[in-house]
Amino acid sequence: MSTGIGILGYGAYLPSYRLGSDSGVRGRRVVASFDEDATTMAVEAALGLADGDVRSLWWASSTPPYLDKTNAAAAHAALRLPATVPAADLIGTARSTFAAIRAALGDGGLVLAADVRVGKPGSLDEKAGGDGAAALLLGEGDAIADVLGVASETVEVLDRWRDPQRTTGEQWEERFGFEQYADRVRAVAARLLDGAGLTEADHVVVTSGNAGITKRAGVLVKGALSSTSSPIGFSGAADPLLALAAVLDVAGPGESVLVLSAVDGCDGLLLRTTDLLATRRSVRPVASQLDGGRAVPYPTYLSWRGLLERELPRRPEPDRPAGPPSSRAGAWKFGFAGSRCTECGFLHLPPLRVCRACSAVDAMEPASAADLHGTVATFTVDRLAHSPSPPVVDVVVDFAGGGRTTLEVADADADAMAVGAEVGLAFRRLFTAGAVHNYFWKAVVR
């Protein structure tokens, strides 16, 4: 490839909850919290990547929070990208993720891929799937990896499918899909390696919704240094990028990386890392995120996914957020941007027109809150509040550099919260009402 477009950065996000033995899952199935979705997780994966020159935004998922509304627009807003940056959804499978990569290879762009994979209780998808997100920034300039080639083969095959009305899907027999995919995987690998004049790649990752393919990943196409598959189990659209992120976390300079994704055919991406990789690796390696996490009780998980209806507190359901106020407050709601008084410097979260400290009127400038962090001034555990997962933990946060606001806590451990605790921000869904996802920021213990 000689487009001048290379890989400038990458990121991965794994939610912190794990399904444990009470669900019949062996190991630790990575599951998104009740307030996470493919949009919020994509924003997390892109942490630190959106500060530079982002030419376009491509968001890929098989579990879109919205249809008839561009999910990428919420990610675009949360990442505080300029309005001139195009953003679009590619809804479907990991093939959509490769379509996003192809689009970003044109002129540079940020590829986000995220999925909340839900399986029927007791199913293989429940046991062996995973929820997560990954991001890949492509553009001109000093790359951490050069793109050597992209290739695809397409085949119509009834291997994996889902009724758009349902959250859980179906699969044909595993061996059928394996036979359909195996040759395609080998063929795409051969084309990419031939094109680059290589006999083998240093690192090969093979991902697929077909477990037969992933089980035999190392046999189908072998890497000189490593042969791996998805780090968390099949994670839909996020799968190939999560697997790539795990390789980039450890790969050395000048090494070739071949990513193969067997879904309705096979897509492949061949890269060669540069010397810069070691200095610009993700600050949150996949392996360390995988090591962390904590158990969620199985009934709680089922209720998060709407597979088990729980008794809620005797409180009214919240109103859906309204369109016009959400637009007017967009910089705050999605970007967590406040206002700072130009007379006295007092920071207002949310932004206000009249200074709460010196009463100056309309003497405000927008205050970016990109990387705000702060300490807990006081907190409470609200057992009465309406929540998809009570109790709600709320904290009053005093931010470093000034400003205070009250926030819900994401991934809260009610017993571990303390005055003085250090918290950062996470883009989450407060609740969903009237099919409107109430996106906003929560405090999260970092």
Add this chain to the structure above:
Amino acid sequence: MASNGIKDAVAIVGMGCTRFGERWESSTDDLLLDAVGECLTSAGVARDDVDAYWLGTLGSGQSGLTLSRPLGIDHKPVTRVENYCATGSESFRNACYAVASGAYDRVMAVGVEKLKDSGFSGLLRADPPSDGTAAELSLTAPAAFSLLDPAYTAKYGVDPVAMREAMTHVAWKNHVNGARNPKAQFRKEVLREAIEGAPKVAGRLGIFDCSGVSDGAAAAMIVRAEDAYDYTDRPVFVKALALAAGPMRGGLDPAYDFTTFPEVVHSAADAYAQAGITDPRSELSLAEVHDCFTPTEIVLMEDLGFADRGQAWKDVLGGDFDLDGRMPVNVDGGLKSFGHPVGASGLRMLYEAWLQLRGEAGSRQLADPRLALTHNLGGRPGGCVSFVSVVGNQRG
């Protein structure tokens, strides 16, 4: 202060108050008719002789029609007011000003709330369409007020166990008082162990740290002070009416520490200036305050000037605010025993002041009370409206 005040310009010459509770059998209309009827009888005024009405309700109806329709009032001015949990007091305050202005001779302030028809726990909010980000949209009232407890103990170095005992004492005391009140929702004393062991609602607040949820209505007849003795030989004179709406700075400003309500401090100072009170601890005979949650009452003792900063928890435990203490607080049982039908609460507080100042409080009667304070608060720590009134049984 910016208030001129209307000290001794108007007087209360009659009051009515329904039994508060889960009044499944009574509608909002029924409660209004009962409270207004009792008030008219108390004042000896015929319904047609009332010149104007102010009605306070948060959510049991809108507009003056909420009162004119059930009463069948014939083309009189009826104004509906709302000011969060201080709604009942706001009705009273505006009615007093209507008489003081000379516009009317006889004005009735009415407050009502029918909370138990919703089927939900606690108070409900009716918020305008929003972007969905404000913390108060989800954070419930007990959670918001529970923030006082850890902040107070941290600031003053109070042992959390002692603070818990003080919170328990507030609930225990108010239930002891409420047990003596035939109009209260809860008329039983509650053991301290039951209070401390109750299921938690928010933070360290258990069920007994929260005011109840009830239905109720109350009403007051207000006339010019010089006419007061035409109606009764024991009128109650209005000495001060103060209201402060905060800028809601506390939620934005790291300097706010959740151990005080600045709005209460301001409204109390205003009321004391209007009434000419320099030492509330010695001059006031009793106080009815907004004990929505037990830590609220502790903090209010300091904000109203009844206790030194950081000392109220000790004074509470010492019995200073008990029925036989140096400054009886919530003698009628407070929100703890009455529940909090929002539009009615401020007038219910005033009803106890009325009874006490007239020597009609039965087994709760204090010896020779002269001045009573009522305090009503709407909102939460960090931003609220606070109302303070002072009333007395002597003019001048």
